[in-house]
Structures are given as structure tokens and as C-alpha cells.
Amino acid sequence: MARNVGRIFSGFRCSGSLPFGKTQLKTRCPRLLLRTTPERTVVQALSSIFSHKSRDFSLPNSSWGEEMMRLYNHYSSQSGEAAEGQEDQGEQWTRLPSYNRSLKYATGGVYLSKIIQSKARLFTRNIRDTGAAFEYVLFFRRDKQRCVCIFQAGHLLEGPPGHVHGGAIATMIDTVTGTHASLLSAPVMTANLNINYRSPIPLGSTVLVESTMDKEEGKKTFLSCRVTSTDGSKLHTEAAALFVSINVSHLLRG
Numbered sequence: 001m002a003r004n005v006g007r008i009f010s011g012f013r014c015s016g017s018l019p020f021g022k023t024q025l026k027t028r029c030p031r032l033l034l035r036t037t038p039e040r041t042v043v044q045a046l047s048s049i050f051s052h053k054s055r056d057f058s059l060p061n062s063s064w065g066e067e068m069m070r071l072y073n074h075y076s077s078q079s080g081e082a083a084e085g086q087e088d089q090g091e092q093w094t095r096l097p098s099y100n101r102s103l104k105y106a107t108g109g110v111y112l113s114k115i116i117q118s119k120a121r122l123f124t125r126n127i128r129d130t131g132a133a134f135e136y137v138l139f140f141r142r143d144k145q146r147c148v149c150i151f152q153a154g155h156l157l158e159g160p161p162g163h164v165h166g167g168a169i170a171t172m173i174d175t176v177t178g179t180h181a182s183l184l185s186a187p188v189m190t191a192n193l194n195i196n197y198r199s200p201i202p203l204g205s206t207v208l209v210e211s212t213m214d215k216e217e218g219k220k221t222f223l224s225c226r227v228t229s230t231d232g233s234k235l236h237t238e239a240a241a242l243f244v245s246i247n248v249s250h251l252l253r254g
């Protein structure tokens with residue numbers, strides 16, 4: 001049992017918590033501190049904790065439609081790596097890699113069986129049929145405290161006929177604001193998510209999910225989120241989210 005707890009904590013330190021804060025990174029995983037900015041650290045940490053065989057789901061695949069590709073190329077063209085040693089002012093977009101496992105090392109959990117733990121997959125990345133469900137890529141821009149997600153909704157996400165399920169939209173909002181909050185604060189959990197659905201999203205369409213940080217108050221990070229058509233002319237959904245920073249032991253209470 002003690003060894004399992006140790007493994008879980010080790011997993012959180014070196015994988016789960018890595019995306020969440022540079023302070024923790026500095027104190028706990030110095031070997032990963034090769035870059036200076038939080039988002040770069042996140043990108044590098046995410047890449048290093050997963051084996052090189054892990055698929056990065058945020059890269060283009062054959063299911064991506066024209067609009068998805070156009071926007072991907074648009075944001076990619078505004079992202080880039082500053083030369084080694086050069087100060088990054090955060091004025092560019094950073095693409096965030098995305099994998100289907102959140103904790104590589106936390107096997108043999110305290111309250112999860114080994115089977116469940118080893119089969120655990122990130123909800124939005126667990127459908128093998130590309131293009132069938134959540135196709136998305138996130139970009140982060142530090143100077144503007146913004147996250148932008150290009151989201152193409154596949155046919156398995158149907159709610160009302162021909163349109164995207166409200167729960168799937170909520171999932172994407174939680175994912176985008178949750179990732180954004182994770183980049184800004186220490187490990188966080190969603191405490192409150194308030195959603196207004198303004199107009200339905202056609203199945204198969206590509207939309208933008210944009211997250212903005214409103215304020216931080218102690219352990220609380222408040223963000224707002226808008227889902228719009230890609231030209232911004234139509235508002236589909238708007239939301240307000242509250243994330244609360246947690247200590248990893250919070251997740252071990254069962």
C-alpha cells in the first residue's frame with residue numbers, strides 16, 4: 001500500500017502535476033527545466049513524460065476538414081520557438097500537445113484497481129475512430145492570458161438531431177478552461193461551471209472555443225469561455241468557470 005501511494009505521488013509529481021505550475025516544476029522535477037516559460041515547460045514536460053511512441057492527438061489527421069486545417073495553419077504560423085537563451089515574451093501562440101493518458105506512472109493506485117488504472121484514458125481522446133468524436137487542438141498565448149481551441153465535432157457527439165450534444169460542448173469547455181487554468185495555477189479542479197447555450201452547433205462543423213482568464217483570488221481562478229463560429233459572427237455558447245487549486249493529496253482521499 002505504502003509503495004502504491006509513493007508511486008501515485010511520484011506519478012503526480014512527474015506527470016500529472018507537471019502541466020500545472022512552474023513553481024512545482026522547479027522544486028520537484030528540475031531535470032525538466034530546460035526552457036523558461038510555463039507553456040514551454042508544459043509542452044516539454046508533456047512530451048517527455050509520455051514515451052515517444054505516444055500519439056500527439058493535437059496534430060492534423062486525415063479527418064480534419066478544410067476549416068480545421070485552415071485555422072490550425074493560421075495559429076501554427078503565429079507560433080514558434082525562440083532561439084535557445086533568447087527571452088520569450090509570450091507574444092506567440094504555443095500549440096499544446098495532447099495525449100490520451102494523463103498519468104503514465106500512476107499505476108497500481110490506492111483506490112483504483114490496476115486494471116482500471118491501466119485502462120484509464122482521457123475522456124476526450126479515447127475514441128479510436130479518427131474524426132468520430134472530439135477533434136481539437138489548443139493554442140495558448142501567455143501575454144494575452146488566452147487559450148484558443150479549434151474544435152471539430154464528429155458524428156458520435158450528436159444530441160439534438162444533426163447537432164452537438166450539450167454535454168459534449170460542456171466537456172470541451174471544461175477541457176479548454178481546465179487546461180488554461182492548469183497553465184496558470186497549480187493543480188486545479190473544476191469547482192463551478194456555468195453554461196448558457198445560445199445557438200446549436202451543427203454536427204461536423206468546426207468552431208472556436210476561447211478561454212480568457214478573468215481573475216485569480218487565492219486558490220481560485222475564474223475564467224470565461226465562448227464558443228463561436230470560426231468567423232466569430234455566431235455565438236454558440238458562453239460559460240463562466242471556477243477552478244480551485246488543490247494539493248495532490250486531495251485526489252487520494254477517495
Ligand SMILES: CCCCCCCCCCCCCC(=O)SCCNC(=O)CCNC(=O)[C@H](O)C(C)(C)COP(=O)(O)OP(=O)(O)OC[C@H]1O[C@@H](n2cnc3c(N)ncnc32)[C@H](O)[C@@H]1OP(=O)(O)O
Pocket residue numbers: 019020042096102174175176178179182183188189190191192218219220242244245246
Ligand atoms: C496542459 C495541461 C494539460 C492537462 C491535461 C488534462 C487536460 C484535460 C483538462 C480537463 C479538465 C477537467 C477538470 C475536471 O473535470 S475536474 C472534475 C470535476 N470536478 C470535481 O470533481 C471537483 C469536486 N470538488 C472538489 O474536489 C472540491 O470541492 C474543490 C477542489 C473544487 C474545492 O475544494 P474545497 O471545497 O476543499 O475548497 P476550499 O474549501 O479550499 O475553498 C477554496 C475556495 O473555493 C471556494 N469554492 C469551493 N468550491 C466552490 C464552488 N463549487 N463554488 C464556488 N466557490 C467554491 C470556497 O468558497 C473557497 O473560497 P474562499 O473562501 O477562499 O473565498
